Amino acid sequence: MNYADKFKKTFFTENPVTGMLLGMCPTLAVTSSAENGIGMGLATTFVLMGSNLVISLLRNIIPARVRIPAFIVVIATFVTIVDMGLQATLFELHKTLGLFIPLIVVNCIILGRAEAFASKNSVLQSFIDGLFNGLGFTFSLFILGTIREILGSGAILGMTFIPENFRTVLLFVLAPGAFITLGFMLVGMNRISKALGGK
Amino acid sequence: MGKQESGLKVILVLVLIAMFSAILLAYVNQVTREPIAANKKAETQKAIKVVLAGLKDISYPENPTDIQIDNSGAGYFEAKYDNGKTAGYAVIVKGPGGFTNDFDMMVGLDSSGKIIDTYVLDHKETPGLGDGMQKEPFKNQFRGRQLNDTEWKVKKDKGDIDAITAATITSRAFTKGVWRALQVYKTLREDQK
Numbered sequence: 112m113n114y115a116d117k118f119k120k121t122f123f124t125e126n127p128v129t130g131m132l133l134g135m136c137p138t139l140a141v142t143s144s145a146e147n148g149i150g151m152g153l154a155t156t157f158v159l160m161g162s163n164l165v166i167s168l169l170r171n172i173i174p175a176r177v178r179i180p181a182f183i184v185v186i187a188t189f190v191t192i193v194d195m196g197l198q199a200t201l202f203e204l205h206k207t208l209g210l211f212i213p214l215i216v217v218n219c220i221i222l223g224r225a226e227a228f229a230s231k232n233s234v235l236q237s238f239i240d241g242l243f244n245g246l247g248f249t250f251s252l253f254i255l256g257t258i259r260e261i262l263g264s265g266a267i268l269g270m271t272f273i274p275e276n277f278r279t280v281l282l283f284v285l286a287p288g289a290f291i292t293l294g295f296m297l298v299g300m301n302r303i304s305k306a307l308g309g310k
Numbered sequence: 311m312g313k314q315e316s317g318l319k320v321i322l323v324l325v326l327i328a329m330f331s332a333i334l335l336a337y338v339n340q341v342t343r344e345p346i347a348a349n350k351k352a353e354t355q356k357a358i359k360v361v362l363a364g365l366k367d368i369s370y371p372e373n374p375t376d377i378q379i380d381n382s383g384a385g386y387f388e389a390k391y392d393n394g395k396t397a398g399y400a401v402i403v404k405g406p407g408g409f410t411n412d413f414d415m416m417v418g419l420d421s422s423g424k425i426i427d428t429y430v431l432d433h434k435e436t437p438g439l440g441d442g443m444q445k446e447p448f449k450n451q452f453r454g455r456q457l458n459d460t461e462w463k464v465k466k467d468k469g470d471i472d473a474i475t476a477a478t479i480t481s482r483a484f485t486k487g488v489w490r491a492l493q494v495y496k497t498l499r500e501d502q503k
Contacts (some may be wrong), residue, residue, distance in 0.1 A: 135444070174320045181327050188331040192338050199345035202353065210434060281476070285436065 117239070128251035129300035133219040138252060139289040140181035141211050145268050148256025149249060150204045154212060156245025159221050161189040163229040170230045172224050182225045183216070190215045207221035217254055220248060251296075258292050259283045345415035354416075357429040358400045361418025362389055364426060368397045379493050382406065386494055396421050401494045402431070405487030409479045410434040423456050423499070428488065442478035448474050448481070452488060457496060463488040 127133045134155075141151045161298070165185050166173075175183045194212045199206040216219065223245055227236040262267055263283030265273035271280065282288045351372075358370065369392075374385030387400040399418040404412045413433035418426040430444050442448055451472055463469025464481050473481035 136362055173323055174329075177320050177324055181324060182347065184324075184327050188334060191335055195338055195342040195346070199342035202349040206432065281439065285439070 116222075117243050119307055121243040123151040124304045125222075125302065126251055126300065127220040127244055127248045128255075128299055131220075131306065133223055134248065135212050136214060138255065139219060140253055140277040141208060141288065141291060142256040142259055143284045144238040144266075145253055145256040145263065146204075147207055148252035148254075150201075150208050150225055151211060152245070152249025152252040154197065154208070155215055155218060155220070155248055156242065157193055158186065158215050159224060159245040159248075160238055160241035161192075162186045162221055163224055163259060164234060165189075165223045166225045166229040167232060167237035172292055173230075178226075178230065179222075182222060182230075186225070188214045188222050240290065251300075253294060255289070255292055258296070262292075289304060338480050349405070353359070353431065354402075357416045358387055358418070360391075360429045361393075361400050361416050361427045362398055363418070365389060365397045365420065366470055367392055370400065374402055377497070379403070379497065380490050382490065383435055384490060384494055386498070388498075398426065399495055399498065401491040403487045403490040403494070404431075405430075405483040406481070407486070408433065408435055408438050408483040409477070412438075413483070413487075415484065415487045417488055421490065421494070423495050425452050425455050425488070425492075428452055428484075435480050437476040439474070442474040442477060443480055443484045448484075457489075457492040462486075 121127070124130055128135075128138050137151050137155070142148045161180070162185050166182055169181070190213060193204075193215070197208070197212065226241060228240045232240070257267065260268075261287075262280050265271055265277065265279040281289075283292065291298075333441070337498060354374075362368065362370075368386040368389040370389040374387055374474050380405050384404070385402040389397045389400065391397050398480075401417050401419065403415060403417065405415050406412050411434060413435065414431040414433060415433075416429045416431055419444065420426055420429070429447055433441070433443075434442050437441070460471075461469040462472045462485055464473040464478060464485055466473060467482070468480055469485070471485045
């Protein structure tokens with residue numbers, strides 16, 4: 112496998128968020144700060160690697176007729192592990208992400224990779240595919256979260272850099288801000304993707 | 311993947327996958343149960359320290375005592391001095407009807423019923439707006455207030471509490487939560503008489 116090419120694809124031209132517009136629910140909902148974005152991204156990456164690995168292992172056993180339910184059970188198992196693991200280790204982060212962790216189950220990226228890649232490729236390749244796509248997802252969420260945090264809360268990774276009484280653009284931590292920022296981000300990422308020779 | 315598998319194989323594979331998932335999850339649940347419970351307890355203990363700040367040489371039970379107030383479940387920790395006298399209460403109540411849903415908060419009261427401090431345990435209010443209830447300017451106005459010296463409503467509803475800008479609903483729920491905690495105090499005091 113060509114890693115440089117894979118990197119270019121998953122981070123830019125076929126990035127889960129900006130290239131394929133998958134997983135919009137967590138993308139828009141949790142990116143009110145950069146830290147939340149990274150947390151959600153890494154949780155998804157873990158699930159993606161785990162589910163890709165197991166589904167690739169079982170690709171010759173799972174009957175085609177019931178592959179979707181089988182995939183969902185595998186994915187849901189990993190999500191539950193993440194949910195309980197986060198609660199046991201990073202309690203504070205779990206408090207902010209709480210509601211969205213169970214929703215990783217229905218994140219299209221994961222089912223998408225299972226269907227399009229893991230069910231047709233070798234175990235190692237699927238595992239790496241999961242890692243790259245997960246990191247690509249994290250990358251987009253981090254950028255989105257950082258922009259919204261700077262404009263909306265006047266902080267970078269929780270560190271405030273503006274004076275106490277300075278009013279920030281609150282809109283950006285709210286839902287409309289997520290859509291606006293994502294829109295501009297798509298424009299930028301499409302430019303970069305074109306420059307890189309994708310689509 | 312084959313073309314058309316027999317029904318038996320389909321069922322068998324699904325059952326096996328589900329079974330392995332269940333076993334794995336049972337194991338993970340067992341491993342994480344204690345750390346999770348410990349984390350929750352640590353959070354509560356941290357909250358008690360905050361809301362009863364300033365009271366010296368006190369001890370309080372490990373688990374809250376349950377109580378019903380305003381048709382809603384609440385709990386309290388009674389803090390005592392070494393000589394057995396009541397130093398104050400840390401009351402856990404629900405702030406009813408927040409912007410997303412009810413949230414859990416803790417209110418610390420000294421033995422005369424004055425509010426020492428407040429702490430939000432678990433909430434899903436809007437970041438940047440509703441979560442201002444955890445910040446200084448809003449929290450500060452509650453300190454030192456009592457049940458009878460305050461109209462427990464936000465200013466918009468002709469009360470005494472300054473609501474957070476653009477988060478009146480959260481402020482209302484928070485104020486109601488504090489009021490509930492004061493009701494718990496009142497009930498406890500009446501029981502003692």
